[in-house]
Amino acid sequence: MIETLIGMFIIFMIIGAIIALETTDLLSSVISVGAIGVAVSICFLLVGAPDIASTQLVVEVLTIIILIKATIRHDLVTIEGDREFFGLTITLVLLFVLFVFGIKAFSGLPQFGSPAISEFPRAASNRYLLSGFEETGSSNIISSIIFDYRGIDILAHIYVLFAGIWGALAIMRVHSRKKKRKDIDGKDQ
Amino acid sequence: MEKTNSNQQGMSLIVQNTARSIKGLIFLFGIYLTVYGHIIPASGFSGGIVFACVFMLLTLAFGKDMVLGILGKTTAYLLNCFSALLFLLVASLGILFGSAFLDNFIEKIFPSSNYRIFSAGLIPIYNIVISLFIGAGLFMVFIIFAVRRVIEIDGRRLLISTEFFDVTQREKS
Numbered sequence: 001m002i003e004t005l006i007g008m009f010i011i012f013m014i015i016g017a018i019i020a021l022e023t024t025d026l027l028s029s030v031i032s033v034g035a036i037g038v039a040v041s042i043c044f045l046l047v048g049a050p051d052i053a054s055t056q057l058v059v060e061v062l063t064i065i066i067l068i069k070a071t072i073r074h075d076l077v078t079i080e081g082d083r084e085f086f087g088l089t090i091t092l093v094l095l096f097v098l099f100v101f102g103i104k105a106f107s108g109l110p111q112f113g114s115p116a117i118s119e120f121p122r123a124a125s126n127r128y129l130l131s132g133f134e135e136t137g138s139s140n141i142i143s144s145i146i147f148d149y150r151g152i153d154i155l156a157h158i159y160v161l162f163a164g165i166w167g168a169l170a171i172m173r174v175h176s177r178k179k180k181r182k183d184i185d186g187k188d189q
Numbered sequence: 190m191e192k193t194n195s196n197q198q199g200m201s202l203i204v205q206n207t208a209r210s211i212k213g214l215i216f217l218f219g220i221y222l223t224v225y226g227h228i229i230p231a232s233g234f235s236g237g238i239v240f241a242c243v244f245m246l247l248t249l250a251f252g253k254d255m256v257l258g259i260l261g262k263t264t265a266y267l268l269n270c271f272s273a274l275l276f277l278l279v280a281s282l283g284i285l286f287g288s289a290f291l292d293n294f295i296e297k298i299f300p301s302s303n304y305r306i307f308s309a310g311l312i313p314i315y316n317i318v319i320s321l322f323i324g325a326g327l328f329m330v331f332i333i334f335a336v337r338r339v340i341e342i343d344g345r346r347l348l349i350s351t352e353f354f355d356v357t358q359r360e361k362s
């Protein structure tokens with residue numbers, strides 16, 4: 001059941017990606033990217049990872065807002081009349097679909113007080129807890145996980161931070177600093 | 190610190206004296222969080238954020254000129270870049286001496302006694318490198334926002350950096 005649903009969503013995502021690449025309208029492209037993100041979020045819900053699903057949804061909403069602000073200039077026309085009702089209906093139906101999938105995902109989670117380790121003793125987290133102290137010598141298990149077992153994860157985190165900081169600085173920079181400085185100094189004299 | 194004329198820049202005397210007496214303690218706390226990151230519930234991330242917070246406190250209390258005198262913007266840039274490279278270098282040492290990338294080879298060659306500072310192999314080194322990276326990066330973002338001003342010149346609003354020329358002197362003259 002879940003496999004067929006995930007397969008359907010994957011086909012949906014592939015179609016959306018092709019539309020996003022091939023269409024000539026920027027707005028349709030952005031909305032296709034948003035549809036792909038929502039499908040990824042529902043897939044995360046189906047395989048039992050609600051935290052990653054909510055993160056994906058939040059990131060997707062932020063990306064859509066930023067991309068729409070970047071692609072649409074000031075010629076945004078507000079829609080009046082019957083089409084407002086149509087949009088409201090579509091929104092409510094989509095929210096209901098997401099709600100149904102969320103109910104299904106939460107019913108599949110293990111009960112409170114019975115962790116997944118007890119069901120799957122060969123899970124990776126069980127090894128971290130049982131032998132992390134002996135293998136890495138670090139009494140802080142979180143440290144031993146993020147710097148030893150999942151080191152590439154923290155490496156990627158470091159470089160995401162690096163790219164974010166330097167991207168923000170590149171946006172904030174003063175354009176052609178030397179020229180402007182000479183310009184203002186000249187006006188001073 | 191005494192060179193700054195406290196009449197013009199920064200906050201009042203009470204805030205300045207409090208910040209001056211408390212900054213060493215906060216810095217020490219950051220060092221503690223970083224160096225003991227593999228023993229207590231902390232890591233290089235929290236230590237780096239505390240390091241950056243010391244400099245933010247100094248900027249708020251004494252003004253930006255004093256902080257730029259201690260830790261310049263270029264120094265912060267270099268610290269950020271070199272600590273990011275250093276992380277990659279330390280991780281690559283695992284290929285040479287150990288079995289794979291990001292391998293904790295020191296712990297495998299010399300098994301350490303637990304609950305000591307010098308234990309757990311490469312994990313304290315990663316903590317120190319990450320604390321430098323986070324501290325320098327956060328300080329960079331803060332000092333960029335502190336240094337930039339929007340001024341009006343001939344009706345145009347320009348974003349300039351007050352590091353290179355003093356806006357207050359222009360307005361006075």
